[in-house]
Amino acid sequence: MRLNLHSLKLFVAVVEEGSITAAAEREFIAASALSKRVTELERVLGTALLLRQARGVEPTAAGRVLVRGARTLLHQAVDLEVKVRDFATGASGHVRVAANLSAITQFLATDLSNFTQAYPRIQIDLEERISSSVTRMVLDNVADIGVFMFSEDEQQLDVHPYREDEVVMIMHRSHPLAPRGRASFLDTLDYEHIGMQRHSAMGTIMQRVATSAGRELRMRFFVQSYDALISMVRQRLGIGLMPLGAVPLYEQTELVTMQLTETWARRRIKLGVRRGEAQSAAGQMLLDHLLSSGRR
Numbered sequence: 001m002r003l004n005l006h007s008l009k010l011f012v013a014v015v016e017e018g019s020i021t022a023a024a025e026r027e028f029i030a031a032s033a034l035s036k037r038v039t040e041l042e043r044v045l046g047t048a049l050l051l052r053q054a055r056g057v058e059p060t061a062a063g064r065v066l067v068r069g070a071r072t073l074l075h076q077a078v079d080l081e082v083k084v085r086d087f088a089t090g091a092s093g094h095v096r097v098a099a100n101l102s103a104i105t106q107f108l109a110t111d112l113s114n115f116t117q118a119y120p121r122i123q124i125d126l127e128e129r130i131s132s133s134v135t136r137m138v139l140d141n142v143a144d145i146g147v148f149m150f151s152e153d154e155q156q157l158d159v160h161p162y163r164e165d166e167v168v169m170i171m172h173r174s175h176p177l178a179p180r181g182r183a184s185f186l187d188t189l190d191y192e193h194i195g196m197q198r199h200s201a202m203g204t205i206m207q208r209v210a211t212s213a214g215r216e217l218r219m220r221f222f223v224q225s226y227d228a229l230i231s232m233v234r235q236r237l238g239i240g241l242m243p244l245g246a247v248p249l250y251e252q253t254e255l256v257t258m259q260l261t262e263t264w265a266r267r268r269i270k271l272g273v274r275r276g277e278a279q280s281a282a283g284q285m286l287l288d289h290l291l292s293s294g295r296r
Contacts, residue, residue, distance in 0.1 A: 003044065005077055007037050008070035011049065014038060015067045019056040041066075071141040079280060092121040093282025098129050098137040099147035100201070103269050105226065106245035107163050108147055111293045115286060122282045131201040138272050144283045145290070146272040149201040157272035160287075162294040167202060167265050168257040170230070170247065171239040175256075182259040186213055192220040194232045194240035202241055205264055226250065 013023035014034070024031040042049050049063035059067055078094055099108050104126070112124060129137065131148035138146040139156055147162060148154070169188055171178055177188065189210055195203050203219075210217035220238045223229050229240045230250045247257055259265075271290055273279060279287060 003041070005074060007041055008066075009074055010034055010037050011041060011063075012067055012070050012074065014050065014057060015059050015063065018058065068141055075141065075144075093119075093280065093285070094123045094125070095145065095280070095283045095286050096125045096127075096143045097145045097147065097286070098127050098134040098143035100131050100134060100149060101128055101196070101226070102149070102165060102202075102243045102246070102267075103147040103163070104128055105249065106165055106243055107269070107293075108290075111290055114293070115289045118289075119282075119285060122285070124286065130197055130199060132199065135272055138274060141274070144273065144279065145287055147290075148270055148272060149267055150270075151201070154270070154272055156275065158275045160271045160273075160291055161268060162271045162290060163269040165267055165269060166244045166259075167241045167267065168244045168247070168259055169239055170233055170242055170252075170255055170257050172233060172236045173254055173256050174236065175239060177239070177258060178256045180258055182261060184261050185209055185265075186215065188239060189213075189215045189217060192218045192238040194229055194238040195219045195222045196226075196229060196240070196242070197224060198222055206241070209262070209264070230255070 010023065010027055010029070013027050014020055017023040017026060020035050020038070021031050024034045027034070038050060045062070045066070047062045048060050049066060050057045051060055075094075075096070097108075097112075108126075112126070116122070116124065127137070127143065132151045132153070134143070134146040134148040135151040135153040135157060137143040139153060146157070169177070169183075169185075175191070177183060177191070180187075185206070186209070193206075195206075197203065207217050221232055223232060226242055226246055227250070229242060230252070232238060233240055234254055244257070271287065271294075273283075273287065278284075
């Protein structure tokens with residue numbers, strides 16, 4: 001059996017799901033048939049691609065090389081299909097974007113809307129992730145453009161400035177801190193917080209600041225969206241940080257915002273792409289559009 005795109009797609013699914021059974025369900029194939037495909041790949045390539053463990057599977061060093069290359073080939077295949085289909089449907093490009101919630105809510109949704117109006121023949125796939133996952137997706141060729149705050153992996157990317165924002169503390173108007181329009185984050189550590197996704201960029205900063213001051217960060221709940229954060233705060237279950245630019249999107253008659261005095265409350269949002277790798281024509285057009293929007 002020669003390497004083919006279908007087998008490579010199945011292998012990528014196994015690595016991403018961490019389980020042959022889960023990958024089989026995702027790709028609508030029998031687990032035994034998928035396992036046979038992987039075994040045949042290993043036979044053809046002459047090396048083990050997966051470490052099979054009781055809790056699932058993970059790629060070997062060779063498997064990690066294969067999955068990165070497979071993603072490149074699969075993405076190129078999609079681009080080729082889109083270009084050929086251009087004659088019938090008018091599509092003319094495909095760009096994969098990964099971005100954190102703050103960027104999507106405040107800026108990216110509008111910028112992507114403007115871009116798709118100007119270039120309706122370019123298809124954009126967007127996936128929301130925390131910043132550390134965004135940069136990993138770009139490095140692993142799961143995304144072409146990443147939009148993030150900061151990440152330990154960003155030094156491996158070509159990074160461009162995109163936007164700036166500010167986070168504020170949101171709380172019920174009955175909260176003891178509500179009368180204060182501005183305060184230090186350390187002043188909030190006497191109270192319980194609602195957090196946005198474990199291991200998020202902002203959550204990491206909050207924990208570092210509290211630890212540096214020898215204080216405890218009391219995280220009562222973690223949520224996945226600003227809607228959920230607003231709902232929890234409205235029920236007086238805690239206070240939480242959210243971007244100032246996102247606050248007007250939610251009805252908040254019962255809530256107030258408090259500005260933080262710390263410089264880290266003013267944040268830089270960045271664009272990241274793989275270093276030394278040229279973007280597709282569509283990808284470069286979107287990157288240029290986002291950079292131009294940020295400068296404006």
